Amino acid sequence: MSSEGPNHNEFDFEFLGNTTGEPYLVQTNVFVNGVGNKEQRLNLWFDPTKDFHSYSLLWNQRQVVFLVDETPIRLHTNMENKGIPFPKDQAMGVYSSIWNADDWATQGGRVKTEWSHAPFVASYKGFEIDACECPVSVAAADNAKKCSSSGEKRFWWDEPASSELNTHQSHQLLWVKANHMVYDYCSDAARFPATPPECLHHSHRH
DSSP: OBOOSTTOOEEEEEEEOOSTTSOOEEEEEEEBTTBOOOOEEEEOSSOTTTSOOOEEEEEOSSEEEEEETTEEEEEEEOOGGGTOOOOOSSOOBOOOOOOOOTTTTTGGGTSOOOGGGOOOOOOOOSOOOOOOOOOTTSOHHHHHHHTSOOSSOOOGGGSGGGSSOOHHHHHHHHHHHHHTEEEEGGGOTTTOSSOOHHHHHHHHTO
């Protein structure tokens, strides 16, 4: 998902290829106001090339949740009260593509794309968007207000039950982090000698 413009917001699911026999990695990333560098990578508990699975994003004013087969794999919480920007009022579109990232993706760029295996194909089914339409002619703040629950209209994603993970989902997220996460930008001291501020606050939540 991405908005447009130089200070865009973006939520990424990226499937990183690998050498034959090695597991695919799924990388997630969050851009806020044009700034990304918030990568997390995990080994899935299945082979994503063997069957269809559900990959979904829940985005509201309180949190962004990345889910695989309804299991949360990443939580990005609204911490504006700590001075940390949150993507809340830019309309976003949904995009999909296959792209060549062999300069960095597989083993740090050591493994290159084998072009003789082309064509490369991605297949989708059960595609669904449950959201509030944001006309480009409407100001961002007005769109945000229009897409929030109020007295006369309700949106399930803006109700209290969607404002935070429930206990079961919190346990699932801890399981994913403990058993499947292989890279987290929050603990990459080489790239970030000073821990990113949202990481300090996120770690206190668990």
